[in-house]
Every structure is written in C-alpha cells, then in structure tokens.
Amino acid sequence: AQSVTQPDIHITVSEGASLELRCNYSYGATPYLFWYVQSPGQGLQLLLKYFSGDTLVQGIKGFEAEFKRSQSSFNLRKPSVHWSDAAEYFCAVGHGSGNTGKLIFGQGTTLQVKP
Amino acid sequence: DAGITQSPRHKVTETGTPVTLRCHQTENHRYMYWYRQDPGHGLRLIHYSYGVKDTDKGEVSDGYSVSRSKTEDFLLTLESATSSQTSVYFCAISGQEGHEQYFGPGTRLTVT
Numbered sequence: 001a002q003s004v005t006q007p008d009i010h011i012t013v014s015e016g017a018s019l020e021l022r023c024n025y026s027y028g029a030t031p032y033l034f035w036y037v038q039s040p041g042q043g044l045q046l047l048l049k050y051f052s053g054d055t056l057v058q059g060i061k062g063f064e065a066e067f068k069r070s071q072s073s074f075n076l077r078k079p080s081v082h083w084s085d086a087a088e089y090f091c092a093v094g095h096g097s098g099n100t101g102k103l104i105f106g107q108g109t110t111l112q113v114k115p
Numbered sequence: 116d117a118g119i120t121q122s123p124r125h126k127v128t129e130t131g132t133p134v135t136l137r138c139h140q141t142e143n144h145r146y147m148y149w150y151r152q153d154p155g156h157g158l159r160l161i162h163y164s165y166g167v168k169d170t171d172k173g174e175v176s177d178g179y180s181v182s183r184s185k186t187e188d189f190l191l192t193l194e195s196a197t198s199s200q201t202s203v204y205f206c207a208i209s210g211q212e213g214h215e216q217y218f219g220p221g222t223r224l225t226v227t
Contacts, residue, residue, distance in 0.1 A: 032213050043205060043218035044158075051214075090158065094213040102148075102173070103216055107157040 002027050004093050006106035013081050014114045021076040021109050023091030033074040034092040034103065035065055044090060050074065061085070086113045118142055119219040121206050127225045134193040136222050138206030140186075146209040147189040148216060149173075149181065151202040158205070164189055165212075196226045 003026045013019055025031060032051050036044040048059025055067040065076045074091060091106040118141030128134050138147060149161040150173075160173030162181040170181050178200060180192045193200055203223050207216040 034215055036218075043220045044207075046215050046217065049215050102160060102163060103213075105158045107155075 002093070002104050004091055004104050004106040006089075006091055006109050008109050009107070010110045010112070012112040012114060015083050016080050019076075019078045019081045019085070019111070021089050021091075021111070023074045023076065023106060025072050025074065025091075025093045025104075027072075027093055032094040033065070033067060034094070035059065035063070035074075035076050036090045036092065037061075038088045038090065038108075040087075047076070047089075081111075081113055083113045083115065086111055119206060119208055119217060121204075121219040121222050123222060124220065125223050127227060128196050129227055130197060131195050134196050134224065136191045136204055136206075136224070138189045138191070138219060140189075140208045142208060142210070142217075143186060144208040144210045144217075145186075146212070146216075147183065148207040148209075149179075149189065149191045150205045150207065151175065151200075152205060152221075153202050161191065161204075193224075196224075198226050200224065201226045 005024045007022050034049045035047040037047050038044045047063050048057050048065055050057050050067050058064050063078050065074055067074050088108045088110050090108045092103040094103040120139045122137045148163040150158045152158050159175045161175055161179050162173055164170045164183040182190045203221050205221050206219040209216045
C-alpha cells in the first residue's frame with residue numbers, strides 16, 4: 001500500500017541551528033514529492049516539490065530537500081532556523097497518471113524553535 | 116497565492132442538521148479536493164473532483180456528499196451532522212494530475 005511516514009512527531013531546535021525533517025515513502029511508481037508548511041490557524045503552503053531531474057531541490061524560505069531513491073526518502077533541511085519557522089510540516093507523495101491527482105500525506109512534524 | 120476561498124470560515128451547528136461548505140477557486144483548475152484535519156490523523160481525503168460533475172470518494176467519505184456543477188465551485192455537504200464531524204475542513208485545487216495542490220484557508224466546523 002502507498003504510504004508516507006514522518007518518523008518525528010515533534011522536533012525542537014534552537015534558533016540558528018540546522019534542521020532536518022525526515023520523510024519516507026512507500027510507492028510503487030516514480031513519485032512526485034512535496035513538502036508543505038502549516039502555521040497555526042492557516043492552510044497549507046507549498047514549500048517545494050520534486051518531479052524529476054536534480055535530486056536536490058530548493059524551495060521557499062530557505063528550505064531544501066533531497067530525494068534519495070535508494071532510501072525512499074525526501075528529507076527537508078534548512079541550515080539556520082528562524083523563530084518564524086515554528087509550524088507543522090507535512091510531506092506528501094503523488095503520481096502523474098492514473099491516480100486522479102490524489103496526494104498521500106504524512107502525519108506531520110511539529111517544529112518548535114527555542115530562542 | 117492561488118485564488119481559493121472557503122465559506123463559511125467558522126460554523127457551529129447542532130447534531131442532525133445539514134451543513135454545506137463551499138470552496139470557490141478563480142484559477143480554472145480541473146482538480147478539487149476536500150480534506151478534514153484532526154489531531155493525530157493529519158489530512159484525510161473526503162471527496163475529490165476531476166472535472167465538472169465528475170467526483171469520487173476519498174478515504175473518509177461516509178456521511179459526506181459533494182457536488183461540482185461548475186469549474187469554480189466545489190460543495191461539501193454533511194447531510195446530518197454528527198459530533199464526529201467536528202473538524203477543520205480544507206479545500207485544495209490542482210491544475211495537473213498528481214501535481215502540487217494549493218490549499219484554501221480552512222473552515223472550522225463545530226457540531227454540538
């Protein structure tokens with residue numbers, strides 16, 4: 001069955017420290033991969049996406065993610081976290097055909113930033 | 116930001132009453148989705164649409180129905196609201212199959 005796993009439910013980092021959020025997927029075909037961020041009381045905002053090509057993708061707000069096919073992973077990274085990055089982060093996987101565009105979302109990781 | 120609005124943004128209703136939530140888009144996107152978000156469950160797909168009058172069920176469709184009579188509007192109806200349907204509901208749109216989805220601001224529904 002197709003699935004997305006975010007192993008860390010909650011992560012706390014100090015402001016200025018680096019960040020890595022993990023995402024693992026199980027998908028039969030070559031996936032499309034996404035990271036979204038949700039601030040409290042808001043909708044989800046797309047951070048970045050991977051369809052093909054260069055496995056290191058850059059997104060908004062200084063985030064990047066690396067697709068590793070051998071590990072079925074798409075981890076999100078940021079070199080220096082800002083207090084405004086505190087939010088919930090969702091990884092999602094989709095496919096380009098035969099699936100009517102549905103995405104499968106992970107359970108989310110809540111990021112807390114310490115001053 | 117993608118042009119997606121949801122109405123109402125907040126609603127309190129009583130058990131057994133019908134409720135309709137509206138999603139309106141100005142992007143002319145083909146695909147539209149309704150999700151509910153609950154603590155510990157992440158986002159769960161209720162129904163989706165892949166064109167006008169073309170809809171299908173998601174993973175948690177029981178107790179919900181949808182309609183899409185024109186490209187820009189996707190309605191979610193709770194025929195007889197129950198307390199288990201208290202949740203935050205998000206609409207999303209996508210222009211291409213499997214590509215990124217853009218989300219609306221959400222509707223917080225409380226069923227008392």
